Amino acid sequence: MKNGVVTSNSDVRIVVASSSLHHTCQHIDLDLLSSAWRIKWPALYDGVWRYGRSKLGNILFAKELSRRLLSDGDPVSNRIYVNSFFPGMIVTDQWLGWDTYFGSTLGWLMRAVGSWGQTLEDGATTALYLAASDDVREKNHRGQYFIPIAAEYQPSWIAGNMELARDLWVSVFSPFACFSSRNRTGSMPRRQRH
Numbered sequence: 001m002k003n004g005v006v007t008s009n010s011d012v013r014i015v016v017a018s019s020s021l022h023h024t025c026q027h028i029d030l031d032l033l034s035s036a037w038r039i040k041w042p043a044l045y046d047g048v049w050r051y052g053r054s055k056l057g058n059i060l061f062a063k064e065l066s067r068r069l070l071s072d073g074d075p076v077s078n079r080i081y082v083n084s085f086f087p088g089m090i091v092t093d094q095w096l097g098w099d100t101y102f103g104s105t106l107g108w109l110m111r112a113v114g115s116w117g118q119t120l121e122d123g124a125t126t127a128l129y130l131a132a133s134d135d136v137r138e139k140n141h142r143g144q145y146f147i148p149i150a151a152e153y154q155p156s157w158i159a160g161n162m163e164l165a166r167d168l169w170v171s172v173f174s175p176f177a178c179f180s181s182r183n184r185t186g187s188m189p190r191r192q193r194h
């Protein structure tokens with residue numbers, strides 16, 4: 001990403017797909033992130049809640065990466081803009097997965113109701129806005145969450161918990177973050193439950 005800034009002499013964007021279903025998760029227990037066992041009951045709720053947890057993680061990831069890029073002391077990093085978005089309620093292949101939880105009849109009904117939601121174009125427009133619009137640089141959108149169409153929006157309260165965002169980064173993302181070991185501001189408090 002930094003090479004992209006240097007070689008193109010342009011700002012670079014990272015756009016993270018999240019969901020309004022992040023609201024279904026109001027806490028993250030870092031010790032249970034990779035639990036194969038059911039955490040919530042019944043199974044239906046567990047599946048939706050896990051999806052919501054992953055989407056909450058997406059927002060926290062975008063916020064924490066944005067914070068780290070801003071604070072790593074490299075001016076090139078400041079030209080990388082990271083934001084997350086909810087594309088809208090759009091019936092795609094992903095929606096076939098609900099059959100597993102609801103059964104094929106209810107799954108079909110959900111898709112029928114979902115077809116009243118946003119269009120593919122609506123969903124793509126928010127992503128394209130974050131990826132390409134000058135607004136992002138001019139309005140300094142960093143670590144923010146957007147909904148259709150290209151509207152900045154306040155996510156759930158826990159999605160604004162920067163301590164949790166840092167803890168989650170350390171638990172999950174650090175092994176993959178090439179610059180984490182050089183980050184002077186990334187020192188983490190002891191791992192906590194939330």
Ligand SMILES: NC(=O)c1ccc[n+]([C@@H]2O[C@H](COP(=O)([O-])OP(=O)(O)OC[C@H]3O[C@@H](n4cnc5c(N)ncnc54)[C@H](OP(=O)(O)O)[C@@H]3O)[C@@H](O)[C@H]2O)c1
Nearest residue numbers: 017018019020021055086087088089090091092093094095
């Ligand atoms: N559709 C909605 O209503 C909705 C609402 C909220 C949020 N979202 C989010 O929007 C994003 C896109 O969802 P969508 O509705 O467009 O789903 P989709 O039509 O099912 O597309 C999912 C895409 O992800 C790819 N993919 C899946 N698993 C992958 C893996 N392990 N590695 C690499 N690529 C993988 C698939 O590739 P293949 O085609 O090759 O399998 C496919 O291109 C997701 O993050 C979803 O959670 C969607």
